Amino acid sequence: MKKETWFLKLAVILIGFPVLSLAIALYPIVIREAVEGSSAMAGVLYAILTVIYLTVFSFYLALAQALKLLSLIDAGLAFSGLSVQAIRRIKRYAGMIAGLYVLGLPLFYIAGEVDDAPGVILIGLFLVVAPAIVAVFAAVLDKLLSQAIELKTEQDLTI
Numbered sequence: 001m002k003k004e005t006w007f008l009k010l011a012v013i014l015i016g017f018p019v020l021s022l023a024i025a026l027y028p029i030v031i032r033e034a035v036e037g038s039s040a041m042a043g044v045l046y047a048i049l050t051v052i053y054l055t056v057f058s059f060y061l062a063l064a065q066a067l068k069l070l071s072l073i074d075a076g077l078a079f080s081g082l083s084v085q086a087i088r089r090i091k092r093y094a095g096m097i098a099g100l101y102v103l104g105l106p107l108f109y110i111a112g113e114v115d116d117a118p119g120v121i122l123i124g125l126f127l128v129v130a131p132a133i134v135a136v137f138a139a140v141l142d143k144l145l146s147q148a149i150e151l152k153t154e155q156d157l158t159i
Contacts, residue, residue, distance in 0.1 A: 005070045012066050023056045044110050051104035055097045055127075062093035062134075079149050084142060091138035097131035 030049045034042035069086040077083060101124065108124030111117075 002074060005074050009067060009070050012063055012070070016060065016063050019056060019059060023053065026052065038114075041111070041114050044107050044114070048104060048107045048111065051100050051107065055100050055131075058093045058096045058100070062090050062097075065089045065093070079145065079152055081149070084145050084149065087138050087142045087145060091135050091142060094131040094135035094138060098128055098135060101127040101131070 027049065030045050034045045037045075065086045069083060069090070072078060072080065072083050072086065105124050105128065108120055112120035112124075
C-alpha cells in the first residue's frame with residue numbers, strides 16, 4: 001500500500017505546484033490589465049483576483065488534509081476517526097471553494113460581458129462545478145467511512 005500512497009502523495013504535491021505558479025503569475029497580469037483598462041473593469045479584476053486568492057488558500061488546506069489522510073492510510077489508520085475528520089475537512093474546504101466561486105460568478109459574467117468573451121463565464125461555471133463535485137464525493141466517502149467504522153466497532157464488540 002505504501003507505493004500507491006506514495007504515488008498519490010506525489011500527485012497531490014504536484015497538483016499544488018501549477019496552482020501556486022498560476023496564483024503567483026496571475027497577480028502581475030491582472031494588475032497590468034487593470035492599469036491599462038477602464039477603472040470599472042479594474043474593480044472587477046481586483047474582485048476576481050480576491051476570490052481566486054481566497055480559494056487558493058482553501059485549496060492548499062484541502063491538499064494538506066489529503067496528505068494527512070494518505071499518511072493515516074500508511075499508518076494503518078484508514079478506518080479511524082482521524083480519517084473521517086480529514087475527509088470532513090476536505091469536504092468543508094471544497095464547499096468553501098465552490099461557495100466563493102458562486103459568489104464570484106457575477107464578476108465572471110461582468111468580465112465576460114465587458115470583454116465580449118463568453119468563455120470567461122464558462123470558466124467561472126467550471127470553477128464552481130469542480131469543487132462542488134469534490135465536496136459531494138467527500139460527503140459520500142464520509143458517510144461510507146463512518147458506516148464502516150461503526151460496523152467495525154460492532155464487530156469488535158461482538159467478538
